[in-house]
Amino acid sequence: MRRVVIRQPPKPPAAKSAPAQDVQPKFDTSDSLPCAPPPDPPPVKVEVTPPPPQGGVLPNVTLPTAPDEPAAAPPPAPVAAPPTRWTVADVIRRVHEAVAIEPAIRYANGHGGRRPDASTPADRAGLLDCSGLVAWCNHYDRYDEDDYYWRYTDSIEADAKRVGGRRDEFDLLAEPRVGCIVVYGAGPLVGHTGICVRLPEGRWRGTPAQWSEARFGHCSMSNDARGRAVAITGGAGFHRHGAIFAWYKALA
DSSP: OOOOOOOOOOOOOOOOOOOOOOOOOOOOOTTSOOOOOOOOOOOOOOOOOOOOOTTSOOTTOOOOOOOOOOOOOOOOOOOOOOOSSOOHHHHHHHHHHHHHOSSOOEEOTTOOOOOTTSSOSSOTTSEEOHHHHHHHHTTOOSEETTTTEEOSHHHHHHHHHTSSOSOOOEEEESSOOTTOEEEEOOTTSOOEEEEEEEOOSSOOOOOHHHHHHSEEEEEOHHHHHTTOSEEEEOSHHHHHTTOEEEEETTOO
16 A cells, blocks of 8 residues: 655744834824913023122122111200209299289288299289288298298298297398398287398498498388289388398299
8 A cells, every 4th residue: 555645844933023012092183172282381590699799798789678667756955953942033023024024013911922933922902011012022832731830021020030939931131132131020010021122332331321222122001002902112111120131942
């Protein structure tokens, strides 16, 4: 028996496969809206500050300054302070002021002299007596409410002579000087007091002529009868009653 051998044709060599690659899916963009590419971002401006030269000042650079502050207000004008102590000039000035007050001051015993800082020695009714004038000219209240003490003719004389005076406010003078007090008490009667405004030249000897030549500011009933209760006159009347001279110790 004859054996038949059927030969198969040789298989072609297998092709070498290409390396795998990433395949991006394809999308149908036919229905997509047109899209413009995004705009370029604005350029960034970089400011470079040059290093300061020696001395620490930048060249051609204007540094910010603080806003202008309002100008400071000028200091207030100084106010004249009141005198720390009353002076003889103040006493004499007040005598002349009292003489010139309008309407003229009228005389009434026991009135005035209660308001040292007032512009008039009289009370609100325009009335005044001699002790009230002396008190105002020396810048004190004639009445001390703390111990019910009146400064009047008799108490001033007693204080100056140190005979029964309750205070130590007046000194007895051997001879007058401008600004001093001339006074005499009268006990149950009415005494009188005033301010020495001017003295005659030369040494004081207490003669009638010197008393008449000297000038004293005082408030009296006789002055009032002539139109002004406060007047500057000679001192003959004081001399007749044996007046003394006293100094208010608080004067500078």
